[in-house]
Amino acid sequence: METLDGIKIENLGFNPKRLGDLLYHEGPLLSHFINEDNRREHYFYKWTDSDDKCNRWLIFRIQEQSLIAFFEKKKSLLQLIMQSPFVYFVDLDNDLAQKQLVLTSPDKIPGDYLPLTHSFFTEKQYENYALKMRDDLLQEASGPKTGSLMSEILNIKKEVMNIKSALGIKIRSSNDISQ
Amino acid sequence: MDFQYLEHFKKLSIKCPPSHFRKMDIPLFRWVYDDINDERNFMPRTFLVPVREIEKIDQISDPKKRDALKCTMLALSMFISEEAALTRFNEIKATMGNVAYKRPGSNIAFLDIAKKDGVNDLPNDVGHFSHHPVVDHHYEQRFKIVSKL
Numbered sequence: 001m002e003t004l005d006g007i008k009i010e011n012l013g014f015n016p017k018r019l020g021d022l023l024y025h026e027g028p029l030l031s032h033f034i035n036e037d038n039r040r041e042h043y044f045y046k047w048t049d050s051d052d053k054c055n056r057w058l059i060f061r062i063q064e065q066s067l068i069a070f071f072e073k074k075k076s077l078l079q080l081i082m083q084s085p086f087v088y089f090v091d092l093d094n095d096l097a098q099k100q101l102v103l104t105s106p107d108k109i110p111g112d113y114l115p116l117t118h119s120f121f122t123e124k125q126y127e128n129y130a131l132k133m134r135d136d137l138l139q140e141a142s143g144p145k146t147g148s149l150m151s152e153i154l155n156i157k158k159e160v161m162n163i164k165s166a167l168g169i170k171i172r173s174s175n176d177i178s179q
Numbered sequence: 180m181d182f183q184y185l186e187h188f189k190k191l192s193i194k195c196p197p198s199h200f201r202k203m204d205i206p207l208f209r210w211v212y213d214d215i216n217d218e219r220n221f222m223p224r225t226f227l228v229p230v231r232e233i234e235k236i237d238q239i240s241d242p243k244k245r246d247a248l249k250c251t252m253l254a255l256s257m258f259i260s261e262e263a264a265l266t267r268f269n270e271i272k273a274t275m276g277n278v279a280y281k282r283p284g285s286n287i288a289f290l291d292i293a294k295k296d297g298v299n300d301l302p303n304d305v306g307h308f309s310h311h312p313v314v315d316h317h318y319e320q321r322f323k324i325v326s327k328l
Contacts, residue, residue, distance in 0.1 A: 018234055023274055025267075025283070025307075026224045026256050027231035030274060045233055049278055055231050077274055094229035112277040124304060125270040 001049045001056055002113070004089055006104025012059070012088060014041060020129035030077075032133060033059075042067055044080070048089070048113040054099050058113060059088040060106075068141055070121055071134035077119035082106045180298065183314045184223065184253045192242050195250035196311040199301075202294035207310060208258040210268060211324065212284035220284065221318040225252035231282070254309035257299070261287055261325060263306025268328045270305075280328065288322040 014035035023030035028047065035041035042062045049056040060081050062070070069075040081087065084106055091100040123131060180202075182188060188195040211220040219227060236252075239245035258264035264287045272279040297312040312318070 023271070025271060028233060029271065031233055047231060047275065047278075050229065050231065050282065053229060055229050057233065092229070092233070096230075096232060096235055114276050116273045116276060119273045122270070125274070 001051050001054070001091075002110040004102045004104060004110075005108045006089070006102040009101050009103050012090075012101065014038075014043065014061075016043065020127070020133070022126050022130040022133070024127050032129070040064060044077075046077075046081075046115075054091040054093050056089055056091050058109070059090060060084040064137070068137055071130075071137060073120045073122075076117065077115040077121075078117055081109070081114065181314050182297070183312050183316065185314075187225075187253055188250070191246040191250055193246045193250065195246070195253065196298050197247075197250070197300070200298035200309075200311060201300075202297075203299050204291075204293055205259065205299065207290045207292050207322075208261050208264040208325075209255065209288055209322065210264065210283035210328065211286050211288040211322065213286060215288065215322060215324060216319050217284070220288075220322075221255060221312075221316075223253045223255060225249065251309065254311050257308055257310045259302045259306040259308065261289065263302075265326070265328065267305050267307060285328045286324045287326045287328060289325045290318065290322045 015037045016033045017036040019032045019034060021028045021031045022044075028045075030047070031045045033043040033045060035043070042064065043059055044062060046058045046060075047055060048058045058081070061084060062080050066075060066080055066083065070077065070080055075083075086103055087106055087109065089100075089102045089104065090098055093099050121130070121134075182196070209220075211217070224231065236245060236248055239248065258267065268279065268283070292310075295313065296316055297310055299310050300308050302308040
């Protein structure tokens with residue numbers, strides 16, 4: 001396997017939980033993980049190499065907005081990797097024991113380990129898990145966001161105050177509305 | 180049918196091969212290494228070392244799910260046509276990069292199988308299907324490399 005240019009570390013900076021495989025052929029090739037301590041932190045594990053002892057996986061975090069852009073075919077897998085501030089490489093032996101963990105920057109990833117420039121999401125290529133993940137993310141993104149929901153609540157409160165004022169109802173504070 | 184991995188099937192809590200697998204007279208196309216006699220060419224992935232997994236299969240708590248996966252891992256991946264084999268490889272290469280050549284090899288091999296050679300599920304949208312061979316299939320002698328990936 002290629003020699004990696006990076007820092008050897010002991011542990012990942014998150015608590016990985018596997019949710020599903022996005023690409024599969026006689027075993028996983030690209031898998032989706034989250035941080036079990038913060039379920040909005042998404043990670044991809046991409047198979048990158050093997051020798052007679054270990055398989056090597058490239059691990060990188062993806063912001064939710066980038067994940068949506070990936071599923072909307074606006075960003076390629078290569079772009080997702082190169083936009084990561086850092087990546088991990090983990091070597092797992094046949095018992096899936098960690099033999100090496102390296103932290104490095106995307107620009108130090110060996111060329112053969114990277115996807116091609118046209119590594120865009122395609123429905124036909126990816127597993128059903130990826131399609132469900134895309135649908136869930138897009139549905140969530142199209143719904144009300146926390147920030148806009150709060151401003152919507154404040155607007156409703158103001159509107160109620162205006163109506164009460166117009167009706168001559170005495171208002172002591174905006175908290176009265178929620179009582 | 181006298182399957183090659185019958186002893187392994189017997190250890191599973193589910194029927195393997197699954198009942199929807201059928202005997203068929205169809206062409207088999209498979210990615211192989213340069214040397215057709217490379218023992219990895221026709222070895223189900225459960226026997227390949229190191230196994231390409233991220234989580235231990237024995238940790239899957241649902242025995243049916245676990246054994247269904249074990250059954251899948253005893254099958255060989257095949258394609259219905261040379262074009263399907265090439266297209267799927269190029270799709271995977273786009274995502275995986277040039278390391279894609281490392282695992283499945285860099286050639287497409289072909290064999291026109293008969294019903295006696297094993298059972299298969301139906302090809303999916305990309306022309307891929309799984310094949311459970313019978314014992315003494317001697318695929319390394321019968322498959323012929325037809326093109327480069």
